[in-house]
Amino acid sequence: STQLRNETAGVLRIGIAGAGRIAARFVAEARYVSGVSVEAVHSRTWERTKEFADRHELEWANQSYEDLLGHVDAVYVATPHDTHYDYAKRAIEAGLHVLCEKPMTLSRAQTSELFELAASRGVVLLEAVKTAFSPGFQRMVAVARSGSIGQVRSVDATFTKLVDSGREMVGADGGSISELATYPLLAAVKLLGLGFTDLQTVSLRPPGSEVEVFSRIDLTYPHAVASARTGLGVKAEGDLVVAGSAGYIYVPAPWWLTEYFEARFEDSRKSKKYYYKFDGDGLRYELAEFASMIRSGTSESFKLRPAESIAIADMIERARASATIIR
Ligand SMILES: NC(=O)c1ccc[n+]([C@@H]2O[C@H](COP(=O)([O-])OP(=O)(O)OC[C@H]3O[C@@H](n4cnc5c(N)ncnc54)[C@H](OP(=O)(O)O)[C@@H]3O)[C@@H](O)[C@H]2O)c1
Structure with a gap:
Protein backbone atom coordinates (compact mmCIF):
# COMPACT_ATOMS: atom_id res chain seq x y z
CA SER A 1 0.00 0.00 0.00
CA VAL A 129 4.68 -6.44 27.20
CA LYS A 130 8.33 -5.46 27.36
CA THR A 131 9.57 -8.75 28.83
CA ALA A 132 8.36 -10.72 25.81
CA PHE A 133 10.72 -8.82 23.52
CA SER A 134 13.83 -8.79 25.70
CA PRO A 135 16.78 -10.96 24.62
CA GLY A 136 17.23 -12.66 28.02
CA PHE A 137 13.60 -13.74 28.37
CA GLN A 138 13.46 -15.04 24.80
CA ARG A 139 16.62 -17.06 25.39
CA MET A 140 15.24 -18.45 28.65
CA VAL A 141 12.10 -19.62 26.82
CA ALA A 142 14.26 -21.19 24.10
CA VAL A 143 16.41 -23.04 26.66
CA ALA A 144 13.29 -24.36 28.42
CA ARG A 145 11.74 -25.45 25.12
CA SER A 146 14.98 -27.09 23.93
CA GLY A 147 14.37 -29.98 26.31
CA SER A 148 17.54 -29.36 28.30
CA ILE A 149 15.56 -29.38 31.58
CA GLY A 150 13.31 -32.19 30.29
CA GLN A 151 9.53 -31.76 30.18
CA VAL A 152 8.37 -28.50 31.75
CA ARG A 153 6.16 -29.42 34.69
CA SER A 154 5.66 -26.18 36.57
CA VAL A 155 6.10 -22.42 36.20
CA ASP A 156 6.13 -20.20 39.30
CA ALA A 157 6.35 -16.47 38.70
CA THR A 158 5.92 -13.54 41.08
CA PHE A 159 5.66 -9.80 40.43
CA THR A 160 5.03 -7.45 43.35
CA LYS A 161 5.62 -3.77 43.95
CA LEU A 162 5.05 -1.44 46.87
CA VAL A 163 2.42 1.17 46.02
CA ASP A 164 0.19 3.17 48.42
CA SER A 165 -1.94 5.21 46.08
CA GLY A 166 -2.54 6.01 42.43
CA ARG A 167 -4.44 4.72 39.44
CA GLU A 168 -3.80 1.06 40.25
CA MET A 169 -5.15 1.30 43.84
CA VAL A 170 -8.64 2.57 42.98
CA GLY A 171 -11.65 1.85 40.81
CA ALA A 172 -13.16 -1.20 39.21
CA ASP A 173 -10.08 -1.82 37.07
CA GLY A 174 -7.47 -1.34 39.80
CA GLY A 175 -5.72 -4.10 41.69
CA SER A 176 -2.70 -6.33 41.41
CA ILE A 177 -4.09 -8.69 38.76
CA SER A 178 -5.03 -6.02 36.23
CA GLU A 179 -1.80 -4.11 36.90
CA LEU A 180 0.77 -6.91 37.03
CA ALA A 181 -0.57 -10.35 36.09
CA THR A 182 0.28 -9.91 32.40
CA TYR A 183 3.95 -10.66 33.19
CA PRO A 184 3.68 -13.94 35.14
CA LEU A 185 0.90 -15.11 32.81
CA LEU A 186 3.20 -14.34 29.87
CA ALA A 187 5.73 -16.75 31.41
CA ALA A 188 3.02 -19.43 31.76
CA VAL A 189 1.78 -18.98 28.20
CA LYS A 190 5.27 -18.91 26.63
CA LEU A 191 6.42 -21.99 28.55
CA LEU A 192 3.24 -24.10 28.73
CA GLY A 193 1.08 -22.80 25.90
CA LEU A 194 -2.55 -21.81 25.62
CA GLY A 195 -4.26 -25.04 26.64
CA PHE A 196 -4.89 -24.67 30.36
CA THR A 197 -7.78 -26.71 31.71
CA ASP A 198 -8.45 -24.99 35.03
CA LEU A 199 -7.83 -21.63 36.70
CA GLN A 200 -8.27 -20.90 40.42
CA THR A 201 -7.58 -17.56 42.07
CA VAL A 202 -7.33 -16.30 45.63
CA SER A 203 -7.21 -12.52 46.15
CA LEU A 204 -6.56 -10.54 49.31
CA ARG A 205 -8.65 -7.38 49.67
CA PRO A 206 -8.04 -5.91 53.13
CA PRO A 207 -10.86 -3.96 54.84
CA GLY A 208 -10.93 -0.41 53.52
CA SER A 209 -9.12 -1.26 50.28
CA GLU A 210 -10.97 -0.66 47.00
CA VAL A 211 -8.88 -3.24 45.20
CA GLU A 212 -7.24 -6.62 45.73
CA VAL A 213 -3.62 -6.09 46.74
CA PHE A 214 -2.28 -9.63 46.50
CA SER A 215 -3.37 -12.56 44.35
CA ARG A 216 -2.38 -16.06 43.44
CA ILE A 217 -3.61 -17.47 40.15
CA ASP A 218 -3.16 -21.26 39.81
CA LEU A 219 -3.36 -22.74 36.34
CA THR A 220 -3.69 -26.42 35.56
CA TYR A 221 -2.48 -27.78 32.21
CA PRO A 222 -2.84 -31.42 31.09
CA HIS A 223 0.72 -32.26 32.18
CA ALA A 224 1.88 -29.24 34.14
CA VAL A 225 0.88 -26.45 36.51
CA ALA A 226 1.64 -22.74 36.78
CA SER A 227 1.25 -20.25 39.59
CA ALA A 228 1.26 -16.48 39.12
CA ARG A 229 1.52 -14.20 42.14
CA THR A 230 0.95 -10.46 42.01
CA GLY A 231 1.08 -7.83 44.74
CA LEU A 232 0.63 -4.07 45.16
CA GLY A 233 1.70 -3.11 48.65
CA VAL A 234 2.93 -6.63 49.39
CA LYS A 235 6.56 -7.46 48.72
CA ALA A 236 7.82 -10.91 47.82
CA GLU A 237 10.81 -12.34 45.97
CA GLY A 238 10.13 -11.54 42.31
CA ASP A 239 11.68 -14.61 40.81
CA LEU A 240 10.72 -17.22 38.25
CA VAL A 241 11.26 -20.96 38.57
CA VAL A 242 10.62 -23.32 35.65
CA ALA A 243 10.70 -26.89 36.87
CA GLY A 244 11.35 -29.74 34.48
CA SER A 245 11.72 -33.50 34.56
CA ALA A 246 15.52 -33.24 34.18
CA GLY A 247 16.35 -29.93 35.88
CA TYR A 248 15.06 -26.42 36.39
CA ILE A 249 15.61 -22.83 35.32
CA TYR A 250 15.98 -20.14 37.94
CA VAL A 251 15.56 -16.46 37.03
CA PRO A 252 16.29 -14.17 39.99
CA ALA A 253 14.32 -11.01 40.77
CA PRO A 254 13.38 -8.97 38.89
CA TRP A 255 12.85 -11.84 36.46
CA TRP A 256 10.72 -9.67 34.11
CA LEU A 257 13.81 -7.53 33.36
CA THR A 258 15.68 -10.70 32.44
CA GLU A 259 19.44 -10.20 32.61
CA TYR A 260 20.55 -13.48 34.06
CA PHE A 261 19.28 -17.01 34.54
CA GLU A 262 20.62 -20.41 35.41
CA ALA A 263 19.79 -23.92 34.27
CA ARG A 264 20.31 -26.12 37.31
CA PHE A 265 20.50 -29.88 37.65
CA GLU A 266 20.68 -32.53 40.35
CA ASP A 267 24.41 -32.62 39.69
CA SER A 268 25.18 -28.99 40.54
CA ARG A 269 28.44 -29.11 38.54
CA LYS A 270 26.32 -29.20 35.37
CA SER A 271 24.62 -25.85 36.11
CA LYS A 272 24.85 -23.34 33.33
CA LYS A 273 24.70 -19.55 33.75
CA TYR A 274 23.32 -17.23 31.06
CA TYR A 275 23.99 -13.48 31.00
CA TYR A 276 22.12 -10.92 28.88
CA LYS A 277 21.77 -7.19 28.65
CA PHE A 278 18.47 -5.55 29.47
CA ASP A 279 18.99 -2.00 28.23
CA GLY A 280 17.30 0.99 29.84
CA ASP A 281 13.64 0.53 30.69
CA GLY A 282 13.28 -2.17 28.05
CA LEU A 283 10.55 -0.37 26.10
CA ARG A 284 13.01 -0.06 23.21
CA TYR A 285 12.67 -3.81 22.58
CA GLU A 286 8.91 -3.74 22.07
CA LEU A 287 9.14 -0.61 19.95
CA ALA A 288 11.90 -2.09 17.77
CA GLU A 289 9.75 -5.20 17.23
CA PHE A 290 6.70 -3.08 16.40
CA ALA A 291 8.62 -0.97 13.85
CA SER A 292 10.18 -4.04 12.29
CA MET A 293 6.78 -5.74 11.91
CA ILE A 294 5.42 -2.66 10.14
CA ARG A 295 8.42 -2.48 7.81
CA SER A 296 8.31 -6.14 6.89
CA GLY A 297 4.52 -6.25 6.60
CA THR A 298 4.24 -8.94 9.30
CA SER A 299 1.05 -9.06 11.34
CA GLU A 300 2.22 -11.58 13.97
CA SER A 301 5.33 -11.55 16.12
CA PHE A 302 6.43 -14.98 17.31
CA LYS A 303 7.68 -13.21 20.46
CA LEU A 304 4.08 -12.40 21.43
CA ARG A 305 1.45 -13.79 19.10
CA PRO A 306 -2.11 -12.43 19.03
CA ALA A 307 -3.33 -15.80 20.36
CA GLU A 308 -0.99 -15.40 23.34
CA SER A 309 -2.24 -11.89 24.14
CA ILE A 310 -5.81 -13.19 23.84
CA ALA A 311 -5.05 -16.13 26.18
CA ILE A 312 -3.54 -13.76 28.75
CA ALA A 313 -6.62 -11.51 28.55
CA ASP A 314 -8.79 -14.60 29.03
CA MET A 315 -6.81 -15.64 32.11
CA ILE A 316 -6.96 -12.13 33.59
CA GLU A 317 -10.70 -11.89 32.97
CA ARG A 318 -11.37 -15.29 34.55
CA ALA A 319 -9.07 -14.66 37.51
CA ARG A 320 -10.74 -11.35 38.34
CA ALA A 321 -14.25 -12.73 37.90
CA SER A 322 -13.81 -15.93 39.88
CA ALA A 323 -11.37 -15.03 42.67
CA THR A 324 -12.04 -16.24 46.19
CA ILE A 325 -11.68 -13.06 48.23
CA ILE A 326 -9.91 -13.16 51.59
CA ARG A 327 -9.52 -10.20 53.91
N1 LIG B 1 4.91 -1.62 30.43
C1 LIG B 1 5.18 -1.08 31.58
O1 LIG B 1 6.28 -1.21 32.13
C2 LIG B 1 4.15 -0.26 32.23
C3 LIG B 1 4.48 0.46 33.32
C4 LIG B 1 3.53 1.26 33.85
C5 LIG B 1 2.28 1.29 33.29
N2 LIG B 1 1.96 0.55 32.21
C6 LIG B 1 0.62 0.59 31.62
O2 LIG B 1 0.44 1.82 30.96
C7 LIG B 1 -0.87 2.33 31.21
C8 LIG B 1 -0.73 3.73 31.79
O3 LIG B 1 -0.06 3.65 33.02
P1 LIG B 1 0.64 4.92 33.70
O4 LIG B 1 1.22 4.37 34.94
O5 LIG B 1 1.48 5.63 32.74
O6 LIG B 1 -0.67 5.79 34.05
P2 LIG B 1 -0.76 7.33 34.51
O7 LIG B 1 0.57 7.81 34.96
O8 LIG B 1 -1.92 7.41 35.39
O9 LIG B 1 -1.08 8.08 33.12
C9 LIG B 1 -2.26 7.84 32.39
C10 LIG B 1 -2.42 8.94 31.35
O10 LIG B 1 -3.55 8.64 30.55
C11 LIG B 1 -4.31 9.83 30.41
N3 LIG B 1 -5.70 9.58 29.99
C12 LIG B 1 -6.12 9.68 28.74
N4 LIG B 1 -7.40 9.38 28.65
C13 LIG B 1 -7.83 9.10 29.87
C14 LIG B 1 -9.09 8.74 30.40
N5 LIG B 1 -10.17 8.59 29.63
N6 LIG B 1 -9.18 8.52 31.70
C15 LIG B 1 -8.11 8.67 32.49
N7 LIG B 1 -6.89 9.03 32.04
C16 LIG B 1 -6.75 9.23 30.73
C17 LIG B 1 -4.14 10.51 31.73
O11 LIG B 1 -4.60 11.83 31.56
P3 LIG B 1 -4.37 13.07 32.53
O12 LIG B 1 -2.99 13.50 32.19
O13 LIG B 1 -5.39 14.03 32.17
O14 LIG B 1 -4.50 12.51 33.93
C18 LIG B 1 -2.66 10.32 31.96
O15 LIG B 1 -1.89 11.25 31.25
C19 LIG B 1 -1.57 1.33 32.12
O16 LIG B 1 -2.44 0.52 31.38
C20 LIG B 1 -0.44 0.49 32.69
O17 LIG B 1 -0.79 -0.87 32.90
C21 LIG B 1 2.90 -0.21 31.68
Missing part, protein backbone atom coordinates in the same frame (compact mmCIF):
# COMPACT_ATOMS: atom_id res chain seq x y z
CA THR A 2 0.98 3.63 -0.38
CA GLN A 3 0.99 3.99 3.38
CA LEU A 4 3.39 1.10 3.83
CA ARG A 5 5.71 2.46 1.11
CA ASN A 6 5.90 5.84 2.83
CA GLU A 7 6.70 4.18 6.13
CA THR A 8 9.30 1.94 4.54
CA ALA A 9 10.97 4.86 2.83
CA GLY A 10 10.95 7.15 5.82
CA VAL A 11 10.64 7.34 9.49
CA LEU A 12 7.70 5.81 11.34
CA ARG A 13 5.81 8.72 12.94
CA ILE A 14 4.34 7.82 16.31
CA GLY A 15 1.69 9.57 18.37
CA ILE A 16 1.06 8.83 22.03
CA ALA A 17 -2.34 8.56 23.69
CA GLY A 18 -1.82 9.48 27.36
CA ALA A 19 0.74 11.72 29.05
CA GLY A 20 1.49 9.85 32.26
CA ARG A 21 4.37 7.87 33.74
CA ILE A 22 4.90 5.22 31.07
CA ALA A 23 4.38 7.70 28.22
CA ALA A 24 7.35 9.75 29.48
CA ARG A 25 9.53 6.65 29.73
CA PHE A 26 8.50 5.65 26.21
CA VAL A 27 9.67 8.93 24.68
CA ALA A 28 13.07 8.49 26.32
CA GLU A 29 13.35 4.88 25.14
CA ALA A 30 12.25 5.67 21.58
CA ARG A 31 15.51 7.62 21.13
CA TYR A 32 17.32 4.28 21.10
CA VAL A 33 15.24 2.83 18.27
CA SER A 34 16.21 3.69 14.71
CA GLY A 35 13.65 4.73 12.14
CA VAL A 36 10.99 5.94 14.55
CA SER A 37 10.06 9.41 15.71
CA VAL A 38 7.61 10.32 18.47
CA GLU A 39 5.84 13.34 17.05
CA ALA A 40 2.47 13.84 18.73
CA VAL A 41 0.60 13.43 21.99
CA HIS A 42 -3.03 13.62 23.06
CA SER A 43 -4.20 13.19 26.62
CA ARG A 44 -7.37 13.71 28.60
CA THR A 45 -6.53 17.18 29.82
CA TRP A 46 -5.13 19.85 27.53
CA GLU A 47 -2.72 21.22 30.18
CA ARG A 48 -1.07 17.82 30.59
CA THR A 49 -0.98 17.30 26.82
CA LYS A 50 0.66 20.67 26.21
CA GLU A 51 3.08 20.32 29.10
CA PHE A 52 4.11 16.84 27.91
CA ALA A 53 4.65 17.98 24.32
CA ASP A 54 6.76 20.94 25.49
CA ARG A 55 8.81 18.90 27.94
CA HIS A 56 9.59 16.24 25.33
CA GLU A 57 9.88 18.67 22.40
CA LEU A 58 7.21 16.93 20.33
CA GLU A 59 5.97 18.38 17.07
CA TRP A 60 2.26 18.18 17.94
CA ALA A 61 0.15 18.56 21.07
CA ASN A 62 -3.30 17.51 19.91
CA GLN A 63 -6.44 18.71 21.60
CA SER A 64 -8.46 15.96 19.98
CA TYR A 65 -7.53 12.35 19.38
CA GLU A 66 -8.80 12.65 15.79
CA ASP A 67 -6.22 15.37 15.19
CA LEU A 68 -3.46 13.16 16.51
CA LEU A 69 -4.59 10.33 14.24
CA GLY A 70 -4.18 12.62 11.27
CA HIS A 71 -0.53 13.42 12.03
CA VAL A 72 1.03 10.00 12.53
CA ASP A 73 1.48 6.47 11.11
CA ALA A 74 1.16 4.63 14.42
CA VAL A 75 -0.18 5.13 17.94
CA TYR A 76 1.24 4.06 21.28
CA VAL A 77 -1.68 3.70 23.71
CA ALA A 78 -0.47 4.59 27.22
CA THR A 79 -3.68 5.50 29.03
CA PRO A 80 -5.37 3.66 31.94
CA HIS A 81 -6.42 0.05 31.21
CA ASP A 82 -10.15 0.68 30.76
CA THR A 83 -9.51 3.20 27.96
CA HIS A 84 -7.11 1.06 25.85
CA TYR A 85 -9.89 -0.60 23.87
CA ASP A 86 -11.42 2.65 22.71
CA TYR A 87 -8.15 4.42 21.84
CA ALA A 88 -6.80 1.35 20.04
CA LYS A 89 -10.02 0.74 18.13
CA ARG A 90 -10.26 4.31 16.89
CA ALA A 91 -6.65 4.26 15.71
CA ILE A 92 -7.06 0.93 13.89
CA GLU A 93 -10.26 2.17 12.26
CA ALA A 94 -8.30 5.18 11.03
CA GLY A 95 -5.83 2.75 9.39
CA LEU A 96 -3.01 3.22 11.90
CA HIS A 97 -0.76 0.65 13.53
CA VAL A 98 -1.13 0.31 17.30
CA LEU A 99 1.30 -0.56 20.08
CA CYS A 100 -0.96 -0.91 23.12
CA GLU A 101 0.13 -0.94 26.75
CA LYS A 102 -0.60 -4.00 28.83
CA PRO A 103 -3.16 -5.24 29.67
CA MET A 104 -4.44 -4.55 26.14
CA THR A 105 -7.95 -5.00 27.55
CA LEU A 106 -9.36 -6.82 30.56
CA SER A 107 -11.47 -9.22 28.49
CA ARG A 108 -10.93 -11.95 25.98
CA ALA A 109 -13.74 -10.66 23.75
CA GLN A 110 -12.37 -7.12 23.48
CA THR A 111 -8.79 -8.26 22.88
CA SER A 112 -9.92 -10.71 20.17
CA GLU A 113 -12.06 -8.06 18.57
CA LEU A 114 -9.11 -5.63 18.34
CA PHE A 115 -6.89 -8.26 16.71
CA GLU A 116 -9.65 -9.16 14.23
CA LEU A 117 -10.16 -5.52 13.40
CA ALA A 118 -6.40 -4.96 12.93
CA ALA A 119 -6.19 -8.00 10.63
CA SER A 120 -9.15 -6.79 8.57
CA ARG A 121 -7.57 -3.33 8.20
CA GLY A 122 -4.10 -4.73 7.46
CA VAL A 123 -2.40 -2.90 10.34
CA VAL A 124 -0.08 -4.12 13.07
CA LEU A 125 -1.44 -4.46 16.61
CA LEU A 126 1.01 -5.45 19.34
CA GLU A 127 0.65 -5.60 23.13
CA ALA A 128 3.51 -3.72 24.81
